[in-house]
Amino acid sequence: MTGLTGKERTECAKILTKMSKVDLLSLCDTVTNKMIVVESDKEAMDTILSFSMSAEELLKRRKVYRDQIFKYLAEEGIAMPPTSEKHILIKRTLELWSSKQEPKGQPGNYRAGPHSRTVSTDVKTDPGFDPLILGREFCQWFFGLLNSQNPTLGQESQDWGPQHFWPDAKLRLLARVCGEQLEEFAGAEVVSRRLLALTREERLLLNPNLEAHGLRALSSPHGLVMVAVAGTIHRDTSCLGIFEKIFGLIKSPLDNNWKIKLINLKIRGQDAISDKDVSAPALTYNSSDLQLLCN
Structure with missing residues (x-):
């Protein structure tokens, strides 16, 4: 034996x-x-x-x-x-x-693009701070960065990686497509690789709805900002369904940039939604839901 x-x-x-x-x-x-x-x-x-x-x-x-x-x-x-x-x-x-070495870059190998940037920190967490402004700005940055990893776009991929997450970041992914599947991941490296697989391997494009009914944000007294956004999911020219995504963001005192602490991602396939949902995906999460997560 x-x-x-x-x-x-x-x-x-x-x-x-x-x-x-x-x-x-x-x-x-x-x-x-x-x-x-x-x-x-x-x-x-x-x-x-x-x-x-x-x-x-x-x-x-x-x-x-x-x-x-x-x-x-x-x-x-x-x-x-x-x-x-x-x-x-x-x-x-x-x-x-x-393998004798850690499996870096298979298949989540990423390279920095010339236009990569961090989330702007011009907005300070002072009495005039508006979490919705940060939320909209963050979503524009995050989804642009993630979608750039999709090879079907023909773009140069931007600087995706675990550096945008806190070391103990968590991801909860609930997909309702021909049944229900729940995945949970912990750790910056694992979370970043699983999200990368959505665009690089599964070739999905996530299109956020940044209008009033598709975006909400609020902050806690302890510095946690919750951002919720709805949007559509595409592959090539096909719309596959809609998503709702909640981010928990905390500013790093070292570089003054916002980093991701948690992500809850809920995906619904075409069979579970109506044409109206696809044309204007709206959040089902309300401010009370986000407040509970903040606490």
């Missing part, structure tokens, strides 16, 4: 933790041919890792689902197209584990 390397055991364990106890016990029976009886999740995981001939063999098991591998890669900073088949995800995972 060849078995798993120490690194493979550690990384495979991360994927196994995403499995239900029922599936873990079933997988344990399969790997050991029902020769070992276990009672707990930990016993099942240890046994599976000990009796697996190779990492590839383990990942190919029927009980190790495609979505679990996809989510693992995302958490490791590797953004893959959501439509990737399981064998493609396995191949990328094994490449990641065999």
